[in-house]
Amino acid sequence: MSRVLVGVKRVIDYAVKIRVKPDKSGVVTEGVKHSMNPFDEIAVEEAVKLKEKKIASEVVAVSVGPTQAQEVLRTALAMGADRGIHIEVTGKEYDLLQPIHVSKILAKLAQDEKVDLVILGKQAIDDDCNQTAQMTAAMLDWPQAVFASKVDKDGDALTVVREVDGGLETIKAKLPAVISADLRLNTPRYATLPNIMKAKKKPIKKVSAKDLGVDTTPRIEIVSVEDPPVRQAGSVLPDVDTLLAKLRDGGHIK
Amino acid sequence: MFSRCSASLTRSAAQGYRRFQSTLVVAEHNNETLNPITGNAVTAAKKLGGDVTVLVVGTKVGPVSEAAAKLDGVAKVLVAEGDAYKGLLAEAVTPLVLATQNQFKFTHIVAGATAFGKAVLPRIAAKLDVSPISEIIGVKSPDTFVRTVYAGNAIQTIKSKDPVKVLTVRGTNFEPAGSGGSGKVEKAPEGDFASKTTEYVSQELTKSDRPSLTAAKIIISGGRGMKSGDNFKMLYDLADKWGAAVGASRAAVDAGYVPNDLQIGQTGKIVAPELYIAIGISGAIQHLAGMKDSKTIVAINKDPEAPIFQVADYGLVADLFKAVPEINEKC
Numbered sequence: 001m002s003r004v005l006v007g008v009k010r011v012i013d014y015a016v017k018i019r020v021k022p023d024k025s026g027v028v029t030e031g032v033k034h035s036m037n038p039f040d041e042i043a044v045e046e047a048v049k050l051k052e053k054k055i056a057s058e059v060v061a062v063s064v065g066p067t068q069a070q071e072v073l074r075t076a077l078a079m080g081a082d083r084g085i086h087i088e089v090t091g092k093e094y095d096l097l098q099p100i101h102v103s104k105i106l107a108k109l110a111q112d113e114k115v116d117l118v119i120l121g122k123q124a125i126d127d128d129c130n131q132t133a134q135m136t137a138a139m140l141d142w143p144q145a146v147f148a149s150k151v152d153k154d155g156d157a158l159t160v161v162r163e164v165d166g167g168l169e170t171i172k173a174k175l176p177a178v179i180s181a182d183l184r185l186n187t188p189r190y191a192t193l194p195n196i197m198k199a200k201k202k203p204i205k206k207v208s209a210k211d212l213g214v215d216t217t218p219r220i221e222i223v224s225v226e227d228p229p230v231r232q233a234g235s236v237l238p239d240v241d242t243l244l245a246k247l248r249d250g251g252h253i254k
Numbered sequence: 255m256f257s258r259c260s261a262s263l264t265r266s267a268a269q270g271y272r273r274f275q276s277t278l279v280v281a282e283h284n285n286e287t288l289n290p291i292t293g294n295a296v297t298a299a300k301k302l303g304g305d306v307t308v309l310v311v312g313t314k315v316g317p318v319s320e321a322a323a324k325l326d327g328v329a330k331v332l333v334a335e336g337d338a339y340k341g342l343l344a345e346a347v348t349p350l351v352l353a354t355q356n357q358f359k360f361t362h363i364v365a366g367a368t369a370f371g372k373a374v375l376p377r378i379a380a381k382l383d384v385s386p387i388s389e390i391i392g393v394k395s396p397d398t399f400v401r402t403v404y405a406g407n408a409i410q411t412i413k414s415k416d417p418v419k420v421l422t423v424r425g426t427n428f429e430p431a432g433s434g435g436s437g438k439v440e441k442a443p444e445g446d447f448a449s450k451t452t453e454y455v456s457q458e459l460t461k462s463d464r465p466s467l468t469a470a471k472i473i474i475s476g477g478r479g480m481k482s483g484d485n486f487k488m489l490y491d492l493a494d495k496w497g498a499a500v501g502a503s504r505a506a507v508d509a510g511y512v513p514n515d516l517q518i519g520q521t522g523k524i525v526a527p528e529l530y531i532a533i534g535i536s537g538a539i540q541h542l543a544g545m546k547d548s549k550t551i552v553a554i555n556k557d558p559e560a561p562i563f564q565v566a567d568y569g570l571v572a573d574l575f576k577a578v579p580e581i582n583e584k585c
């Protein structure tokens with residue numbers, strides 16, 4: 001196997017309590033801490049591990065988004081990716097960009113860059129779509145191994161353990177293939193200072209969606225983005241007896 | 255005058271449009287029983303208006319297709335049976351759904367937002383060149399849907415511009431369909447749909463006599479505060495007394511106390527039982543995303559500052575190793 005393409009998305013940091021804009025058009029992103037989507041860190045780590053095991057020869061990180069997307073590409077490079085590709089999409093176009101557009105971009109890059117494996121996170125923690133890997137695989141007509149918690153190379157195929165509702169499932173997918181990483185796939189490494197410095201010298205190529213021949217016409221209209229309903233404040237109970245009495249009164253237990 | 259005229263035209267056009275809705279629900283099952291989420295998906299499909307057809311695909315579909323035909327509101331059940339569908343691989347189910355779509359021209363294709371639905375529907379949508387919509391929690395009209403983003407911290411209403419709407423449905427937001435239906439059972443289109451690139455190898459399912467997390471009326475969940483897998487026995491004992499399911503936070507899963515499929519949260523299962531008891535769970539944003547629609551929430555935690563108390567109806571600030579055995583004893 002020669003080349004691995006790994007997709008990374010810049011999202012609001014997972015620990016941030018988001019705020020909905022008063023005009024209901026979206027959430028506030030200006031001045032809010034952003035970082036790499038946690039599932040994508042896992043995807044990068046897996047790609048770098050494949051390289052360390054000499055299974056992959058080159059790891060190419062790609063991000064679709066505004067100028068700041070280059071920050072997450074640098075992070076991927078500091079973790080061990082060899083080079084980056086930035087597909088710049090900004091403003092309103094980026095607000096309405098969906099997995100279908102990103103998957104078309106990734107599919108085109110996978111072909112252009114002659115990769116054998118695409119690794120993505122299972123979902124972005126902002127839109128919570130959980131679609132891009134599946135759609136990229138479909139665009140390429142490649143097999144998909146989604147929600148992966150273990151990946152082993154087995155000849156010209158991958159044996160992948162997937163996290164499914166009732167437990168785990170093992171499948172065998174022929175290369176080339178698309179994988180989406182679940183939380184349990186690995187523990188991503190921290191980029192060390194020397195590696196962060198080295199990453200500054202690694203190349204990032206800038207390409208537009210148009211260069212790739214991908215149409216980014218919006219498929220949706222955002223009608224509104226609102227706060228979820230707030231729960232009524234509850235009460236702190238003094239002891240177990242009171243709790244059990246409340247649960248009995250509520251008809252929850254006998 | 256003119257504007258009134260065009261408004262009424264638009265309205266009648268919309269009504270006409272509504273009349274021609276038709277929805278395909280992709281059933282989920284294990285060759286023996288229909289996954290209850292299929293019933294929730296049928297309810298969502300009925301809200302879209304128009305006919306509801308259920309597709310049952312698998313290596314053995316007899317009993318499941320009968321159960322699907324009885325779901326209230328189902329007009330037709332299409333069945334596809336064969337070894338090609340072993341493990342319900344997305345690569346085999348997708349061409350079957352495409353062939354079915356080609357023949358019947360549905361306006362909507364729907365499945366429950368489970369590991370199966372999430373794996374398969376985006377692949378179908380990509381092949382149809384439409385943008386799928388994940389985990390809807392509401393249907394406003396045949397093209398306008400409500401879903402959550404940012405771990406349930408914002409509710410987004412979106413209008414799809416695509417000709418076919420491909421949707422996954424969050425089961426907890428739609429009632430399960432009743433059982434008064436009498437759908438006709440027919441054969442789905444046939445063809446060589448077996449995956450040539452992917453092979454199902456095996457499954458390792460967590461065995462349990464307790465109700466499944468997504469169907470349980472009561473869920474007792476443990477977090478990092480449980481300190482070990484052995485300590486979960488206290489929760490299992492209590493669950494067995496109450497007929498409850500046992501869940502966990504990501505911290506408890508990552509620490510290896512319980513298997514992954516018990517994880518409740520943004521990236522695990524989304525549940526909304528009558529009663530949710532969070533034990534030794536701090537209440538991180540990602541966990542709350544999976545349980546804050548529960549009817550009654552109880553939190554037992556020794557840290558009075560734990561964010562879980564902000565969503566709990568009843569909180570008990572106590573050492574769980576004292577409180578849980580006491581509950582076990584007194585109920």
